[in-house]
Amino acid sequence: MSATEAAPAPDAADAPPVRLRAAGWDHLFTGEHEELRVAARRWVEREVVPHLDDWERAGWVPSSAFRRAGELGFLGLSYPEELGGQGGDPVHEAVFQQELARSGSAGFAAALGAPMTIATPPILKFGTPEQRERWVPPVLRGERVAALAITEPGTGSDVAGLRTTAERVDGGFLVSGEKCYITGGVRASHLVTAVRTSAEGGHGGISFLVIERSAPPKGSEDDVRALGRDRGDGISASPLQKLGWHASDTALVTFEDVFVPEDALLGELDGGFALVMANFAWERLSMSIGAVAAMEDVLERTMAFVQQRRAFGRRVVDFQGTRWALAEMTTTLEACRSLTYETLRRHVEGVPALREVAMAKLLTQRALVDVCDRCLQLHGGAGYMREQGIERALRDARLGPIGGGTDEIMKEVIGRSYGL
Ligand SMILES: Cc1cc2nc3c(=O)[nH]c(=O)nc-3n(C[C@H](O)[C@H](O)[C@H](O)COP(=O)(O)OP(=O)(O)OC[C@H]3O[C@@H](n4cnc5c(N)ncnc54)[C@H](O)[C@@H]3O)c2cc1C
Known part of the structure; x- marks a missing residue:
């Protein structure tokens, strides 16, 4: 080892903070992406971090944070402009995910990020123009929150084993079953839900339905939270206690003979595994x-x-x-x-x-x-x-x-x- 390699670090109490920046990735993260990083970091530092302890304790991110993120354009970074997005690329979204992660609360990152990262992409990719128009823009504005509901108490890794049924009835489907560990499941105004539409087991008989909760009550945060309770629409959701991700609501969602109209079918009938x-x-x-x-x-x-x-x-x-x-x-x-x-x-x-x-x-x-x-x-x-x-x-x-x-x-x- 050379003397330089082994040189001791200076013993200065006021040593400058070490910054572990990425080097050599300028081809991926351009100047425009870095400008977004600065704006997102400023928002997180000024408007999020000061409240995080409260949100972690409450197990809840207030609706105003969603609306503010929507107002700043952070919820639709890679979504098309005609749907209210920013028309950016996945790197824009990656930068925002990183700044959410640096907030120091993965629960907050999950609560805010899941609607745009996992719940709305199936609507964007497989939805009809009407479905996109109906369910994408309100989520990007932070006015409504979407959740993705696949996992069930009886099955998680083995998606093909899901048992929530959607029985064909006049004009739509009747959904019964249970979903668990659903991020944003208490708050969600609509659930992008995997259901079994055919008695045939395995991958073949799965479909996706966008299941709407009843219209959210206007008013206080408590009213919005009350969405999680059974309000007579056949859907009930209750928060689950967990090791981490405290700021994120993680729910057990139950469907009891919930009528879902035909136009809420996303993609092909029985083609949901894709x-x-x-x-x-x-x-x-x-x-x-x-x-x-x-x-x-x-x-x-x-x-x-x-x-x-x-x-x-x-x-x-x-x-x-x-x-x-x-x-x-x-x-x-x-x-x-x-x-x-x-x-x-x-x-x-x-x-x-x-x-x-x-x-x-x-x-x-x-x-x-x-x-x-x-x-x-x-x-x-x-x-x-x-x-x-x-x-x-x-x-x-x-x-x-x-x-x-x-x-x-x-x-x-x-x-x-x-x-x-
Ligand atoms: C905080 C949180 C948030 C979540 N958010 C959502 C959400 O928003 N929407 C949603 O749908 N789901 C959500 N999930 C569910 C999550 O995706 C599942 O927990 C995960 O896929 C594992 O499924 P499981 O819990 O049923 O475990 P299981 O599938 O029951 O697995 C139990 C164990 O068996 C192992 N195992 C299973 N199959 C095999 C195999 N073939 N070979 C070897 N080992 C195997 C697993 O690796 C695991 O160690 C969330 C979970 C948590 C904890």
């Missing part, structure tokens, strides 16, 4: 993109902490073990970034990337859990306290290897992509 598959690529990729940003944020905050915290007469960063831990974690960050950004590049260029998306999700979600855990350790007792926000980062990160397809399912996708 919608499920089409959605996975962006859901998984955006989770990877968010994890890279969350990892950056936690590492930067940890680097700042160990540079000022002292033990045994030295800064914690002066212990070689600390520097090695940080060296390992920044190496992990850059490996995650390279795979994720390269996969994003392929996605933007329309190059098939099923395997790479699964690899990026598998790598980044587990890596984020590990990085958060190690960063918490470097904070000592302070890391276990709410004040630092590291404990929230760790709790929130644990969803990554489960949601949007588990680690085990990612390994199946990767293995099968090689014909194994």
Whole structure:
């Protein structure tokens, strides 16, 4: 090792904060994307972060935050202008996902992001012009919230095993069944729901219906929350208690003989499995993109902490073990970034990337859990306290290897992509 390579870091208490910026990705993140980053970060820092503790405690992001994000154009970045979007590309959305992730609350990021990232894309991609006109613009304005309802108490990874039925009746369908772990399920004004429309089991008999709740009451936040209760429309939703993602409402939704008109069928009857598959690529990729940003944020905050915290007469960063831990974690960050950004590049260029998306999700979600855990350790007792926000980062990160397809399912996708 050369003397330069081994040079000790200056022992300055006021060392400048380390910024873990991406280098060499200017071809992907252009000046325009970076301008969006500045605007999104400003909004998050000024209008979101000051309220996050309250929203986490309440388990609820107020409707005004959705409307404000809509007003600023953040909810329709990659949606067509004729539907009220900004006409941008997936990189614009990726930048916004990253700034949501850097807020320090994945629950907030999920609550705000899920309607545009997972619930509305099937309507955009498979909906008729009338369906798009009806359900896309209000979501982009933040006036209405959409949820994607696929998972059921009896089945999650095995989508083909879903049992919620939609029986054909005059003019539409009668839906009965239960959906669980639905992001935004309490608040949602409409649920993009996977149902079984044919007695034939497996992939073949699945369809998607956009199921509307009754018109949301106008008035206080409590009135909006009351949407989650059974209001006589045959749909009831109740919030589930969970390890992390506290700001996001995660619901058990029950349908009891709910009449859904025929014009709410999305795509082909019995062709819903294609919608499920089409959605996975962006859901998984955006989770990877968010994890890279969350990892950056936690590492930067940890680097700042160990540079000022002292033990045994030295800064914690002066212990070689600390520097090695940080060296390992920044190496992990850059490996995650390279795979994720390269996969994003392929996605933007329309190059098939099923395997790479699964690899990026598998790598980044587990890596984020590990990085958060190690960063918490470097904070000592302070890391276990709410004040630092590291404990929230760790709790929130644990969803990554489960949601949007588990680690085990990612390994199946990767293995099968090689014909194994
Ligand atoms: C906070 C949160 C938010 C969510 N939001 C939504 C949402 O908005 N909409 C929605 O529809 N769903 C949502 N989900 C559901 C999520 O997508 C599922 O939890 C996930 O797909 C796993 O399904 P499961 O929970 O039924 O687990 P299961 O499928 O029951 O899996 C249990 C275990 O078995 C393993 N396993 C299953 N199949 C295999 C296999 N073939 N090989 C090896 N191992 C296997 C799994 O990896 C896992 O370890 C959310 C979940 C959470 C926790």
